[in-house]
Amino acid sequence: MRLSRRSFLYGAAALTLMPWIWQTAGGALADSLRPWRALLIGINHYPQLAGVPPLGGCLTDVELVKNLLLDGWGLADSDIRLLTEQAATLDAVQETLGVLAQAGQPLLVYFSGYGTLWQQQPALVFADATTAGEGILPLAELLRTKGVQVWLDTRFSPPPTEGETLRWRFVPLQPVETRGVGSVPKDHLLWADLGVETHLNGVPMGLFTASLSHYLAALGGDRPLATSLMYTADELRWQTGAEIHLVSDGLPANAPLSPGFDGVVQGTSHDRALQIWCGGLSPWLLAHCHPHSRWSTADGAAIVDMTSFNGLMAQGVSSQPLQVGDRLYEQQRRLGKNLHLHVALDTNLSKIERVDAINALTNEEKVAVLNSSDPLPDVVLTKSETVGSYGLEWPVGTLLQHSCSGTNEAAKAGIRRLNPLLNALLAQKWLTLTLNPTSSQVAVCTTLEQISPTAKLLSRQSPPRSPNPLPDVLSTKLPPTNLETPLTLAKGDTCRWSLYNYSDRPLNIVAFAWDSSQGILLLPLQTQSWQLVVAPGLNIPLYTWTLNRPCQWLKVFIISSPRPLTRFSQLSSHPSHSEPLLIAGEDSLALVLGLLADLSSEPEGNEFCLDVREWCTQGFTLRVV
Secondary structure, three states: OOOOHHHHHHHHHHHHHHHHHHOOOOOOHHHHOOOOEEEEEEOOOOOOOOOOOOOOOHHHHHHHHHHHHHHHOOOOHHHEEEEEHHHOOHHHHHHHHHHHHHOOOOEEEEEEOOEEEEOOEEEEEOOOOOOOOOOEEEHHHHHOOOOEEEEEEOOOOOOOOOOOOOEEOEOOOOOOOOOOOOOOOOOOEEEEOOOEEEEEOOEEEEHHHHHHHHHHHHOOOOOHHHHHHHHHHHHHHHHHOOOOOEEEOOOOOOOOOOOOOOEEEEEEOOOOEEEEEOOOOOHHHHOOEOOOOEEEOOOOOOEEEEEEEEOOEEEEEEOOOOOOOOEEEEEEEEEEOOOOEEEEEOOOOOHHHHHHHHHHHHOOOOEEEOOOOOOOOOEEEEEOOOOOOEEEEOOOOOEOOOOOOOOOOOHHHHHHHHHHHHHHHHHHHHHHHOOOOOOOOOOEEEEEEEEEOOOEEEEEEOOOOOOOOOOHHHOOOOOOOOOOOOOEEOOOOEEEEEEEEOOOOOEEEEEEEEEOOOEEEEOOOEOOEOOEEEOOOOEEEEEEEEOOOOEEEEEEEEEEEOOOOHHHHHHOOOOOOOOOEEEOHHHHHHHHHHHHHHHEOOOOOOEEEEEHHHOEEEEEEEEEO
16 A cells, blocks of 8 residues: 555656656666756745735745655655745855756756846846846756756746736846847746746645646656646646646656556544645645545545645545555545635726625625635636726636627626626536546546548547556557647637547546637537437547637536436437537536536535546637637
């Protein structure tokens, strides 16, 4: 049951990271097992930068990455150096880099803090930084360090929006010119051009670090870094509405990795109470997991009843004694039925408009208005300055298409008009909480391909923890993951989802889509039914879609379950044509809740009790231009 950090995990991690750290996948095995070191830097406070607000999540980020390296990849404490807050001066960083570089070992440098443009070049801002340029290190100079690979959670350009719900990790120490800005180097670098932090499950943290570390911990199998980055880009684009561009030099080839995990025991007591680091579970999901969710060891011999969640930590009680370092896996997910859509108010609203908006939103039963210190909102209520119409924005400030009416209106009338969209947003939030691509054990593989104007394979997903081996027919090599832009198709393109049931039991399949310019869509999987039953061993086309309208973001949810989806069937009428059906706001919410009741072993209580091993929700995010 217990896995040794310094034997099995060390070798597995080195094999996984070898192509990323040394760029070539063809080195000798002895080279791939060379020891490597890490320097983790996190800075919240900048005392010499007057008027620059402190950050809040950088120390959380450092602790998260440290836990990932220790518990996920087998490094020892002696392999990791930390420089945080006032200890992270430019001199201290350069001195530490010099010492580590002289050791001749591969070096991972992680930085969480402010970034800037200095002399129009991307630069990192350290604890002793001043407006005169002291305490600043150009990124290009850091990347020249021998044997270094750099992972950043920072920003090098002004943010797209200002507000209370997001804190951007960019500080303008010089006037930012639009011309002549140096591009971010791509060699030896792992970075997303987001650089933002917020509260997730009560704890401030960087969104890029939180999402990527989750997938790196949870995923096993082949291409773990490539797959983690694909999921990370998808998750960040979906949760924030931002067009994330990822930089990643030297993705790994198909190297084996030990199975991923959801949590690691970090503390025990005599009564079998546990302190658990939940780094393998999405922080967005952790914020909604209820006590008495159930986890287990890999063999299922020990069951852990989770008693509370706080940030990325949890407390639980085990049915059997466990040891520090034991890995745990999500087994039963409990979600309270009192889920709310979290709505923040645009800071540009006047005081009177804010009061009117709060009063209007109070009448919405399933809406919670957030204060500035609350977590990342689902959407932001805004008002058009030109026509005076209320609308909804993504957290990064991008307006949801067609959410404004184009005419002047009072807050009460605007909220009433937006009610169907608010219900549809809550329905897609529920669908997002069913995503379990890393924890499901259902043997199902879903493929997305473009059919016209040119045929090409776009994406493929299968649960890495399925006990059934992936069939050889699914071993077709996928094209390189394009992390720099979202998966984009043009209006009029045709794409197709196919599904292979390689389990030993029939699977009931349904498919939803969330179109950010329309709402919830239901995809007809056969002529007379929205639901399709796929027998074991069948590999079939699931749905072919000609995309006839532009869309900011389109997310397709494919849900596979051996359970019959009877409530879903009762709530849905028969398809009348082969096109997706737009479901009205309240009806879409009722339909999605019916689906969750089908997946739940306790459909009548105050919580949905979902065995994550017994269904699989796969999500595909794209945009149509």
